[in-house]
Amino acid sequence: MTITGIRQRRRFSLFWRLSGIIAIVLLAGAGALTLAAYAYARTAADNAYDRLLIGAARQIADTLGAEAGAVSVDVPTSALETLSISRTDRVYYRVSAPDGSLVTGYEDLPLPEAEDPSDEAVVGDARYFGQDIRSASVWRYLSEQGATGWVRVTVAQTREARNALTLELTLGALVPVLAMSVLALVALMAAVQMGLRPLRRVERALRQRDPNDLTPLDVETPVEVDALIAAINRVMGRLSARLGAMQRYIETSAHQLRTPLTSIAAQVEMLDRAKDDKARATTIAKLRRRTVEVGRLANQLLSHATIIHRAEAMLVDIVDLRQIAQHAIADAVLETLERDLTVKLDAPKSPVYVRGDLVALREALRNLIENAVQHGAQSRVTVRVGETFGGPQISVFDDGPGIAESQWLHLRQRFVTGDIGGTGLGLAIVTDVATAHAATLELTRAETGDFGITMGFPHPEGHS
Amino acid sequence: MRALIAIAFTLSCGHVQARDEYDFPSIGVHTETLVIEASADLAAIEPLILDFQQTELGVSIRYADSLTNEVFARAIEACHEQTTFADIMITSSVDHVAKLTNDGCATRHDLATTAAVPEWANWRNEAFGFSFEPAVIIYNSDLVPPADVPLTRNALVELLRTKPDVYNGRVGTYDITRSGIGYLFAFFDAEQSSVFGRLLEGFGRADAVLEPTTGAILEQIESGDLLIGYNLLGSYAYGRLLAGAPIGIVLPHDFTIVLSRAALIPPHASNPSGAARFLDYLLSERGQSVAAEQSFFFGFDRPPPDGVIASDDSGAATFYRPITMGPSLLVTLDQAKRARFLAEWQDAMSIP
Known part of the structure; x- marks a missing residue:
């Protein structure tokens, strides 16, 4: 469920996503290059054609002279022929006398902007007859009678040939840019494919694996994938350890259950052979005790299995120890009814928070209470919840003989029963839960002299 | 000659200038009129007009002949004032045509067939020489x-x-x-x-x-x-x-x-599609043959x-x-x- 959910939510192909990003980058790059090429081509075309334009203007300027006190000009055909090489462009010219009046040509031809007249030519862009034109002006100083000053010769042409050249140059640059981009895209797509190949190898290795094989992966991969392999192997290791633990636990559990069940079978046999009522009654009593014991054992085995699983989960919840104590007492009360025993909760008014797992803590506490009820308490059991300098604490006291210090560590192992009998799981569960919660587990004595076991928790972060 | 109406105009510039107008009614049912302002002898143009009307039965043609300077003056005036001058202008003064084209007073027309026109007789696809003189x-x-x-x-x-x-x-x-x-x-x-x-x-x-x-x-x-x-x-x-x-x-x-007599389509023509078809005809194989046999006797790519x-x-x-x-x-x-x-x-x- 979870896995398919993740798949549907974030379904994408790494290959296509990378290819897409690369394609976009390449496209943007190609676009920028094309723009640059266009700007360059336009400048180059303008430079080339501006020379023709200026040349034509100079050809006309060469014919300037003065006749009868006025500026005269003899526009040479060659000047305009120079400009008609392209055969597509329109050509305009204008010759202005020093006073600005028209000598010949188009009177309203726009002139390129210029500062003072000089021997330098100026060029500029304008619009004329509804078309973009490029114009060039040159000056020639006349000092003849009646015509003294700078005579300006302006020649203009439409941009068709320039635009055609610009387009040609741009396209010329565009072809290699596009070819290079396509080449780069193909190469990068191949590279991505190659880069993803180790992942496919890992996938194949995992798929072909025996379902029971949890040994570390041994696949040849580049260093970049090492982290992934390490992570997979870590999971494998944990899984393997967990499975091993479960297996051992099941084996032990099976063994533990087999013994009392064999004993029950033997009792039933004896019941059959019982000669008189007294013997039968004794056997039935034994049988009943045995049955209760087996039930208890089974219960604890299951709860321990649960705890083992839960203890490895992340401790994310903030729980109130008082509440846990109440529930645990409620769980355990049934067994106290048979005896004249009081179970009492001693807790502050305010909540005592610890970071931990509700179910695991409750199970641990229930086991402590049951241990006290079963093996220790004469008349009373006290559950105390409190906050000390070291952190939150929960203790279970009883007025029984307690456990000797020498036996303490030993008893906390699984399936160790000690002198007093029992399933041997109770303290083991408590120990596991305490370890999972980074809690201490200690033997204590109450002021009343009652024997007790105390779990000391660290302060929950954010809840001091 | 099918019909002739000669009209003389007296213009304000002092001396008398002639503008002769001729009507060529359509052969079939009249569908459109083509107005041609020209400076060319009718004798040379008439065979072309008549043959064109054979290919386009619905076209009536009004043909006016005047002096080159007059045609040019009226064409450039109409262009600058953005009024209608004619559908087709024909003149032997190719310098006038160059000036009109340079000043944007000719409409671009992409010929149906460009084979007949040498490059020197076509400027910008706006002015077309159609005779070889x-x-x-x-x-x-x-x-x-x-x-x-x-x-x-x-x-x-x-x-x-x-x-x-x-x-x-x-x-x-x-x-x-x-x-x-x-x-x-x-x-x-x-x-x-x-x-x-x-x-x-x-x-x-x-x-x-x-x-x-x-x-x-x-x-x-x-x-x-x-x-x-x-x-x-x-x-x-x-x-x-x-x-x-x-x-x-x-x-x-x-x-x-x-020299090649030139034809162009002035801007603001009232029948530009008819003008385009007439231009295509003038430069088609058929139009060139008629011109070589009956009008101008010389032709592009033909021996004298x-x-x-x-x-x-x-x-x-x-x-x-x-x-x-x-x-x-x-x-x-x-x-x-x-x-x-x-x-x-x-x-x-x-x-x-």
Whole structure:
């Protein structure tokens, strides 16, 4: 469920996503290059054609002279022929006398902007007859009678040939840019494919694996994938350890259950052979005790299995120890009814928070209470919840003989029963839960002299 | 001639200028009218109009013929004032056409077939030359002995120099101050070679007769008053030759200037699609054939017609010097240039 959910939510192909990003980058790059090429081509075309334009203007300027006190000009055909090489462009010219009046040509031809007249030519862009034109002006100083000053010769042409050249140059640059981009895209797509190949190898290795094989992966991969392999192997290791633990636990559990069940079978046999009522009654009593014991054992085995699983989960919840104590007492009360025993909760008014797992803590506490009820308490059991300098604490006291210090560590192992009998799981569960919660587990004595076991928790972060 | 209405307009500029209008009703049911403003003899254009109407039965054509300057003035005025002038404008003054095109006063038209038009006769797909009109030497074949027939400009110069007693006062050419075509021919002659200067001096010394039209000189050659005419329209002369006139036609063997009558579609035409179809017709195989057989007798990529004295290498690229339609024609319209050229021409012609 979870896995398919993740798949549907974030379904994408790494290959296509990378290819897409690369394609976009390449496209943007190609676009920028094309723009640059266009700007360059336009400048180059303008430079080339501006020379023709200026040349034509100079050809006309060469014919300037003065006749009868006025500026005269003899526009040479060659000047305009120079400009008609392209055969597509329109050509305009204008010759202005020093006073600005028209000598010949188009009177309203726009002139390129210029500062003072000089021997330098100026060029500029304008619009004329509804078309973009490029114009060039040159000056020639006349000092003849009646015509003294700078005579300006302006020649203009439409941009068709320039635009055609610009387009040609741009396209010329565009072809290699596009070819290079396509080449780069193909190469990068191949590279991505190659880069993803180790992942496919890992996938194949995992798929072909025996379902029971949890040994570390041994696949040849580049260093970049090492982290992934390490992570997979870590999971494998944990899984393997967990499975091993479960297996051992099941084996032990099976063994533990087999013994009392064999004993029950033997009792039933004896019941059959019982000669008189007294013997039968004794056997039935034994049988009943045995049955209760087996039930208890089974219960604890299951709860321990649960705890083992839960203890490895992340401790994310903030729980109130008082509440846990109440529930645990409620769980355990049934067994106290048979005896004249009081179970009492001693807790502050305010909540005592610890970071931990509700179910695991409750199970641990229930086991402590049951241990006290079963093996220790004469008349009373006290559950105390409190906050000390070291952190939150929960203790279970009883007025029984307690456990000797020498036996303490030993008893906390699984399936160790000690002198007093029992399933041997109770303290083991408590120990596991305490370890999972980074809690201490200690033997204590109450002021009343009652024997007790105390779990000391660290302060929950954010809840001091 | 199917219908003729001649109307004379008196214009405000003082002297009388003629504008003749002719109507060609459609052959079939009238669907559209095509207005042609031209400066071209009706005789040359009429076969083309009539043949065009055979291909487009619904088209009525109104054809108006006036002087080149007048057509040009009205065309450029209409263009600047953005009013309707005509659907098609036809003129032999290609410099006018160049100016109109340069000033954006022609509509672009992509020809259905471009094969017929050489590059020099098409500018920007806006102005199209549709005829092939060489400038020729004409002589009276009865009075000029074969040995005297000038085949080149140099030969003509020599003839005028060596036989002034025969030819003085009996040669004629265009008065370029009064003829647009004459001015163009003279201008390009001067551009092409230096012989032209000596030729002008020869004409001046020989007291050449100057006339504004080819027809006027031809008449005098046919009557024997003139013996030789220079730089005249070959198409017009060949028409007379076919009609039995006693003349001979020479394509100058050193080089022959060629002019192409031009047609364009003015802006704001009221029937631009009809105009486009007429242009396509003029430059189609069919239109060119009609022009070569009935109107102009010469044509693009055709050998000269029979009876014309042409050089053996008339097919060579350097033989014909076409007047290329393009911005360089603007020079011929340049006010200062024109005044200078005319002054030089007049100086040469008035040599005693």
